[in-house]
Amino acid sequence: MSTPTKTPLVPFDDALTRYEPVMGLEVHVELGTRTKMFCGCATEFGAEPNTQVCPVCLGLPGALPVVNAKAVESAIRIGLALNCEIAEWCRFARKNYFYPDQPKNFQTSQYDEPIAFDGYTDVEVDGEVYRIEIERAHMEEDTGKSLHVGGATGRIHGADHSLLDYNRAGIPLIEIVTRTIEVPGDKAPAVARAYVNQLRDLMLALGVSDARMDQGSLRADVNLSLKPTGSSTLGTRSETKNVNSFRSVERAVRYEVGRHAGILDAGQKVVQETRHFHESDGSTSSGREKSDAEDYRYFPEPDLAPVAPSRAWVDELRGTLPEPPSERRKRLQAEWEFSDLDMRDTIGAGALELIVATVEAGAAPQAARKWWLGELARRSNDTGVDLAALPITPAQVAGIQALIDAGKINDKLARDVFDGVLAGEGTPEEVVASRGLEVVSDDGALGEAVDRAIEANPDVADKIRDGKLQAAGALIGAVMKEMRGQADAGRVRELILEKLS
Amino acid sequence: MSDLTRLHASDLAAQLADGSVTSVEATQAQIDRIAAVDGDLNAFLHVDAEGALATAADVDARRAAGESLPTLAGVPIAVKDLINTVGQPTTAGSKILEGWVPPYDATVVTRLRAAGLPILGKTNLDEFAMGSSNEHSAYGPARNPWDTGRIPGGSSGGSAAAVAAFEAPLALGTDTGGSIRQPGAMTGIVGVKPTYGGVSRYGVIAMASSLDQVGPMARSVLDAALLHEVIAGHDPRDSTSIDAPVPSVVEAARRGDVAGLRIGVVREFAGEGFQPGVQRRFDEAVAKLADAGAEIVEVSCPSFTHGIAAYYLVMPSEVSSNLARFDAMRYGLRVSPDGNPSPSAEQVMAATRDAGFGDEVKRRIILGTYALSSGYYDAYYGSAQKVRTLIAQDFTAAFEQVDVLFSPTAPTTAWRLGEKSDDPLAMYLEDVCTIPANLAGVPGINVPIGLADDSGLPVGGQFLAPAQADERLYNAGAALERLVPAPVLEEVVR
Amino acid sequence: MSSPLSREDVAHLASLARISLSEDELDRLGAELPAILDHVAAVQGVVESAGADVAPMSHPVPITNVFRADEPSPGLSRDEALSGAPASEEDRFLVPKILGEEA
Structure with missing residues (x-):
């Protein structure tokens, strides 16, 4: 299944000296509708197994599908937000293949008549705008989930048997497929990441999905091939499936570029196959070989009526669209008074919507940016968890900033509060209380600490008495040390100067 | 007391309403009749005496309490075993669903229950409704009460045999290419395939989704209309269900007047392959309709002759997909391959589908898989869908000239068991007259027109009407029924 | 198109359809299917002689936009x-x- 002999991975920059990457991205968005695509079952995440099922989504004999109006509406709005044409008339189709997580052994999808097609979206990387062309966005349904029992932990290989939960089967999905993306090779990984990030932001702005990569409600497949620089001959592509973070999208592109280059350098052929991405080391491994034998035998779904959205309805939905991403970015930069560099960093970090939400929760834009791009970006890098997937909400970040603004904690203590919130210890207030992090500004306690510091450092005290006020820093440091950082530094300085004047 | 099992449903309903008989008595009479004759007929795969009598007792109690009840309340019925019934197994005549009890009722069954019809049991059929003889049932063939050495037709052969042999006054069948009308013709009863979308398919195990339709089977046109009215009407669970008022079929069945009616005789449905005894009865029926004031017009529908070719592409294609769900994972049979102690899911699926499906089902699945496979889709499935359009256009043109079309329902009378088993294509050709209606979605009715003089077996005539004009079938059918009385079976011929 | 269906073709179709047909069944279907295919292949000629503008019919009743409100209903x-x-x-x-990979 894999290449005949293992070829070395070529460093990314080296690969770009000889090859140009050609990418395509397929993103599946799980819609946040209350019910499934074709039946009235609930869609709550994390429900007890097989409690959100009915004859339709279990594929029981005789059951028939009925289309969820909200899902069609969401599909049209997504299509419009991606500047797509909306089909005047389109049908569902059956994609026939056998797999135990697919209750009917066909997926109800759309084939050559997608509801939305021929669109684009502009993404920004390092201040440059790249247009990503959208081939199609179509409606389909999700599969059930299998749990592999026995053998290695939860892996499909070596399992004794599998256990199936069909709660997820039939949840509406929108599959968004790009046309071939050709950008300067060195930008490809970042463009891929920025595109997926922008889709996430768009889904949130549309209110159609929670678009959480970590929970699988937004899943990206990265298709990649290389062509020799200057050539127009396309190479064989690999399809890296279900990449589940923005960072991983970028890493998957880099890895596949290096892997393909190694194979081509060795004069071998790239195998057309699906590949799995591994978060641990950023590598991919061989999945299933795509062969000509794969034959989905698509045909129009006879159990569903064609969908023919009236132009009046489409226009009405057009009126509900959020601001386009590029205009939104411009407006926010002006409102927030961010420099071009601030804005570029914000977008690069995928923090735009997080800052929007933090500002909405009451924080100043610069403060919001400081936390998301500083403290939290560092933790995201350390743990490999996307910024948006960190276990802290914009409202909590705003809450921490509010505590600082109120003088209850200082920046240093704030870092401890972040620790506590990220560790699941509760709201910022609860963490402050349980960890005893509130700054001491009570003159009694501070006064005693100041007295002890003066007593312990008579030389420094004398200098201050002689008017060398800059020496106060040493005494402040001593007090802060004694108070384990929880002192109001401004008040400490005032007390020192009062006592030594 | 007269033999309750011989009553038409409309007459039984009248006697129930006036209190001269109870539903428990009528239901018990049917259960006794089933016990007496079904050993020879094998029309029932499952009899639910207890459930039927409980419903009957409930209806009797409500009637005694003065409650106003639907017309058919208390009239027992048999249901084709392709239609889901909570509390009774639903097997589709297949080993792959042996013993499966659905956790939900088909919409038509919900409507039967709401109307107070005791459900006697589930009737035999060709496996997954695939066949014209009932010989493809995994549970042995149902037999024709006119001659138990012969087929009752199919696929709703069990329902037809049950109604013809007085095991039930009414039955539900399903018709994908003639599976209600053809067994109706073979056993001398009335059977109707309503307009596609007229009756809900929800909970009816799908054979070919774009062709399947549930319909009534009975011993009179009026009885069929009364049952039609119970089961028809919009169902939000079936996306292909028509959201419009049900045609006034009962009123039409009571009218039964062909004076001035323009009746088209389809030129293509005669000649080679048509049994002379069938043709003679048909010609007599046409003459009597003319005598009664109908205007007889010969019409040509050239595309109809291609119906079988299109049907045997569209139907198996949909079959191959609809039957994919029978895979041993969630319900039904699970078989492990021989000599494999630790088989994979894939191997179990394949072994189960080999063991659980009969030859005809496998033949159609393979044929459909081929017709849909890449490289062949346009030539086969795509072309067949275009032939459907041509057939629909022929109907449209014909109905500009005439109100209804009339033809024999089947080219022959019932054949001997096993007679056509070795030649699937010969069996397929038996559906030539019935298939065009399914492909175009229009309604059709079989009305008995006597016994063939060459075989002594029942012959059926078929009326076809435009979509959503089902009442025309009942009007013409009721008139014909008066002009040509249906043959009455004295006793099961063993 | 008269397409002879080889025994291997039937075996391939059976694997697509997930039916482990026995050797006998492969032989029998290999013998039966060509006659049926010969008959049904007539549709191509019919369509060709009818001219280009025949639309394929996937649904016998021309209805569109059959939707359900996004409101939960009880399941099983x-x-x-x-x-x-x-x-x-x-x-x-x-x-x-489960051996294979998800599609």
Whole structure:
């Protein structure tokens, strides 16, 4: 299944000296509708197994599908937000293949008549705008989930048997497929990441999905091939499936570029196959070989009526669209008074919507940016968890900033509060209380600490008495040390100067 | 007391309403009749005496309490075993669903229950409704009460045999290419395939989704209309269900007047392959309709002759997909391959589908898989869908000239068991007259027109009407029924 | 198109359709299907002689936009859902080990 002999991975920059990457991205968005695509079952995440099922989504004999109006509406709005044409008339189709997580052994999808097609979206990387062309966005349904029992932990290989939960089967999905993306090779990984990030932001702005990569409600497949620089001959592509973070999208592109280059350098052929991405080391491994034998035998779904959205309805939905991403970015930069560099960093970090939400929760834009791009970006890098997937909400970040603004904690203590919130210890207030992090500004306690510091450092005290006020820093440091950082530094300085004047 | 099992449903309903008989008595009479004759007929795969009598007792109690009840309340019925019934197994005549009890009722069954019809049991059929003889049932063939050495037709052969042999006054069948009308013709009863979308398919195990339709089977046109009215009407669970008022079929069945009616005789449905005894009865029926004031017009529908070719592409294609769900994972049979102690899911699926499906089902699945496979889709499935359009256009043109079309329902009378088993294509050709209606979605009715003089077996005539004009079938059918009385079976011929 | 269907073709179709046909069945279907295909292949000639403008019919009743409001409705209880299962464990359907990869 894999290449005949293992070829070395070529460093990314080296690969770009000889090859140009050609990418395509397929993103599946799980819609946040209350019910499934074709039946009235609930869609709550994390429900007890097989409690959100009915004859339709279990594929029981005789059951028939009925289309969820909200899902069609969401599909049209997504299509419009991606500047797509909306089909005047389109049908569902059956994609026939056998797999135990697919209750009917066909997926109800759309084939050559997608509801939305021929669109684009502009993404920004390092201040440059790249247009990503959208081939199609179509409606389909999700599969059930299998749990592999026995053998290695939860892996499909070596399992004794599998256990199936069909709660997820039939949840509406929108599959968004790009046309071939050709950008300067060195930008490809970042463009891929920025595109997926922008889709996430768009889904949130549309209110159609929670678009959480970590929970699988937004899943990206990265298709990649290389062509020799200057050539127009396309190479064989690999399809890296279900990449589940923005960072991983970028890493998957880099890895596949290096892997393909190694194979081509060795004069071998790239195998057309699906590949799995591994978060641990950023590598991919061989999945299933795509062969000509794969034959989905698509045909129009006879159990569903064609969908023919009236132009009046489409226009009405057009009126509900959020601001386009590029205009939104411009407006926010002006409102927030961010420099071009601030804005570029914000977008690069995928923090735009997080800052929007933090500002909405009451924080100043610069403060919001400081936390998301500083403290939290560092933790995201350390743990490999996307910024948006960190276990802290914009409202909590705003809450921490509010505590600082109120003088209850200082920046240093704030870092401890972040620790506590990220560790699941509760709201910022609860963490402050349980960890005893509130700054001491009570003159009694501070006064005693100041007295002890003066007593312990008579030389420094004398200098201050002689008017060398800059020496106060040493005494402040001593007090802060004694108070384990929880002192109001401004008040400490005032007390020192009062006592030594 | 007269033999309750011989009553038409409309007459039984009248006697129930006036209190001269109870539903428990009528239901018990049917259960006794089933016990007496079904050993020879094998029309029932499952009899639910207890459930039927409980419903009957409930209806009797409500009637005694003065409650106003639907017309058919208390009239027992048999249901084709392709239609889901909570509390009774639903097997589709297949080993792959042996013993499966659905956790939900088909919409038509919900409507039967709401109307107070005791459900006697589930009737035999060709496996997954695939066949014209009932010989493809995994549970042995149902037999024709006119001659138990012969087929009752199919696929709703069990329902037809049950109604013809007085095991039930009414039955539900399903018709994908003639599976209600053809067994109706073979056993001398009335059977109707309503307009596609007229009756809900929800909970009816799908054979070919774009062709399947549930319909009534009975011993009179009026009885069929009364049952039609119970089961028809919009169902939000079936996306292909028509959201419009049900045609006034009962009123039409009571009218039964062909004076001035323009009746088209389809030129293509005669000649080679048509049994002379069938043709003679048909010609007599046409003459009597003319005598009664109908205007007889010969019409040509050239595309109809291609119906079988299109049907045997569209139907198996949909079959191959609809039957994919029978895979041993969630319900039904699970078989492990021989000599494999630790088989994979894939191997179990394949072994189960080999063991659980009969030859005809496998033949159609393979044929459909081929017709849909890449490289062949346009030539086969795509072309067949275009032939459907041509057939629909022929109907449209014909109905500009005439109100209804009339033809024999089947080219022959019932054949001997096993007679056509070795030649699937010969069996397929038996559906030539019935298939065009399914492909175009229009309604059709079989009305008995006597016994063939060459075989002594029942012959059926078929009326076809435009979509959503089902009442025309009942009007013409009721008139014909008066002009040509249906043959009455004295006793099961063993 | 008269397309002779080889025994290998039938075996391939059977594998697509997930039916482990026996050798006898492969022989029999290999013998029966060509006659049926010969008959049904007539549709191509019919369509060709009818001219280009025949639209394919996928649905016999021309209705569109049949939708359901996004409102939850009761489904099956877990016991009902699992009632027909050949095997179950931990409230899930138990199936033999799965070899292939997801599509």
